[in-house]
Amino acid sequence: MATVTLDNLRKEFDNGRIVAVDDVSFEVEDGEFVTVVGPSGCGKSTTLRMIAGLESPTGGSIRIGGEDVTDVHARKRDVAMVFQNYALYPHKTVRQNMAFGLRMSTDLSKAERNRRVEETAEMMDIEDLLDDKPNELSGGQKQRVALGRAIVREPDVFLFDEPLSNLDAKLRTTMRTEIQRIQNELGITSIYVTHDQEEAMTMGDRLAILKDGILQQVGKPKDVYEN
Ligand code: ADP
Numbered sequence: 015m016a017t018v019t020l021d022n023l024r025k026e027f028d029n030g031r032i033v034a035v036d037d038v039s040f041e042v043e044d045g046e047f048v049t050v051v052g053p054s055g056c057g058k059s060t061t062l063r064m065i066a067g068l069e070s071p072t073g074g075s076i077r078i079g080g081e082d083v084t085d086v087h088a089r090k091r092d093v094a095m096v097f098q099n100y101a102l103y104p105h106k107t108v109r110q111n112m113a114f115g116l117r118m119s120t121d122l123s124k125a126e127r128n129r130r131v132e133e134t135a136e137m138m139d140i141e142d143l144l145d146d147k148p149n150e151l152s153g154g155q156k157q158r159v160a161l162g163r164a165i166v167r168e169p170d171v172f173l174f175d176e177p178l179s180n181l182d183a184k185l186r187t188t189m190r191t192e193i194q195r196i197q198n199e200l201g202i203t204s205i206y207v208t209h210d211q212e213e214a215m216t217m218g219d220r221l222a223i224l225k226d227g228i229l230q231q232v233g234k235p236k237d238v239y240e241n
């Protein structure tokens with residue numbers, strides 16, 4: 015587990031013509047679940063991608079567990095990201111998709127990797143799908159696999175980028191509960207990005223509101239929406 019600290023984090027595109035993230039500072043505590051909410055284009059995804067090391071900041075700093083990971087080439091950060099489009103490898107089975115991240119990030123034996131994949135598959139209720147390929151799965155099942163692939167690594171930090179946007183309303187409710195259950199159970203520091211206010215209100219310990227790349231408010235959902 016780890017604290018995530020953003021200090022004046024900034025991202026410009028097009029030689030500064032676009033300021034996607036405008037000097038954002040906040041801290042997500044060890045084991046905390048923070049949702050980041052705001053309309054499309056407000057900089058949510060860019061913020062997450064910088065924390066994940068997929069995008070290089072223009073200014074400011076990022077620390078995870080006290081370690082400076084601002085530079086994209088910094089020590090390999092122990093984060094797992096869950097995407098809206100699942101980002102599963104289409105030619106690999108569910109088992110291979112889940113094990114792949116493990117092989118990349120740990121030096122476990124093959125037997126141990128298998129044990130962890132199966133344990134996680136049970137937790138996500140996808141143990142019957144382990145030999146299937148992504149195109150044989152429904153959207154909800156794909157997202158369960160994507161979550162399983164993130165969980166199996168036991169990362170320091172979970173990053174969720176609108177993971178439920180492609181699901182229908184009923185599935186969204188189910189998966190929301192699933193994600194909260196997992197987060198409670200594992201206590202992994204989580205940052206969850208969404209444009210859905212209701213989702214943001216109900217899911218996080220705290221809520222951060224972003225507008226035009228600027229952090230407007232951070233607080234408990236009840237306090238934030240009273241203002
Ligand atoms: P959100 O996730 O809240 O929808 P984004 O972080 O994707 O917002 O985008 C924030 C702003 O940065 C938007 O104006 C978007 O068009 C711009 N942007 C994002 N990525 C790029 C890029 N690679 N090149 C230029 N502009 C970008």
Ligand code: ADP
Nearest residue numbers: 063068069094095097099100101102103115163
């Ligand atoms: P882009 O800049 O095009 O969004 P990314 O660097 O985010 O590209 O990732 C390239 C592709 O690989 C995307 O489809 C992304 O969803 C996927 N991807 C990124 N990270 C992972 C990961 N840890 N596991 C599986 N797929 C990933």
